[in-house]
Amino acid sequence: MRRGHSPVAETGSDVALTRAAQAGDVVALGLLLEAHQPGMRAVALSILGPGADADDAVQNAALTALRRIGDVRDPAAVGPWLRMIVRNACRSFLRTSSRGVPLDELTRIAAGAGPEEVLERHALRDWIWEAMEELSPTLRVPLVLRHFSSRVTSYDEIARACAVPVGTIRSRLSQGRAKLAEALAATADGAHSDARQRTSASWEEAHGTLAAAERGDFGKVLAERWSPGAALMRGDIRLGGTQALLRGMECDLTAGVRQRPVHVAAGKALAVWEMDLINPPDNPDHCPPAVAWIMTLAAGRVERLRLFHGARVVLPVASV
Structure with a gap:
């Protein structure tokens, strides 16, 4: 262009x-x-x-x-x-x-x-x-x-x-x-990166990250692909580092909760993974139905992660 x-x-x-x-x-x-x-x-x-x-x-x-x-x-x-x-x-x-x-x-x-x-x-x-x-x-x-x-x-x-x-x-x-x-x-005169290829790679990374977590290798993924000082955030409040994220993931997996990627938006400095949260049949309200991983990136590594859970939908009670 x-x-x-x-x-x-x-x-x-x-x-x-x-x-x-x-x-x-x-x-x-x-x-x-x-x-x-x-x-x-x-x-x-x-x-x-x-x-x-x-x-x-x-x-x-x-x-x-x-x-x-x-x-x-x-x-x-x-x-x-x-x-x-x-x-x-x-x-x-x-x-x-x-x-x-x-x-x-x-x-x-x-x-x-x-x-x-x-x-x-x-x-x-x-x-x-x-x-x-x-x-x-x-x-x-x-x-x-x-x-x-x-x-x-x-x-x-x-x-x-x-x-x-x-x-x-x-x-x-x-x-x-x-x-x-x-x-x-x-930026009109510059060489543009391949958004389709980057988004496809981010889809693969999302699936690979969750598969590794289910195998018990989430800590390895964090060590290899995340910055050592990566922060887990809720809004602008720092909840902890990668160990806090590791503990949270292990807690959910132990409870039988699984995540399924449904949408990915990926740039060089920001990636968003939107997930369905699938609760175990015996505890359907353990987690909200969905979560978004909002990740700030530097040199391809995650520096900050915001987890955003959508509001739980409350179904109306039918009158008898």
Whole structure:
């Protein structure tokens, strides 16, 4: 992808800009989003009214377009496509009150297309991940959870995972998106790492880590792949080091609890493993149903691990 002078972009037509963007022309993509921002914002305002939620919808749509521009089959209809993304984001917000939807879910145009297929088809995600590495951890973690995780996506959940107020998360997401836009421009000429390959490797590592734990080799994994001073966190509170994590894992395994990876988001400086927690039949409430491993990385080793457990769902009691 190259920045700078773009002869195609100068035509200003949706068709030319879209085709150039699909070919990797960053300037064309920027011009395309700029040209359609008023229409995208008008859709958000008509559904959500003025405020942070409308701003979020437009910003989300811009990020989605970066990743999904290759899905546009009719370049002349890119305007309606962008407005549809905003409309879907707004309606999802209204349906779920405050829960966010990962970017992959906003515009699943191809029926049955999964995140792994999207990664294979669109190198733009590599560019986004590369730019994400330029952000500070304070801004990177909420942004990754909001847009790349599958479960820890609502403002409230992210706030609890990061141990800060919801208002702070809103502010950090807004700052993060603005910084991300700058970082995208700054990294456009660079060589992008292979996000699909990295995510695949992280999936294998998640499965391998859990298999090692069940064999009794979790301590060996921690020694080989984690930093010696790795910290286990709950929010911003340090619970201990790797020994605390080892004891917790052994306690769960002894109780018959197992973990199953269901979603992975992996960058060079941050990885998120989302797991189902499978309790033993004789103690179904031993653990919450799910956990997210939010790992800060340095040189490929885990330096900090936040464990975030989603709220347990309480089923209503049927009246007799």
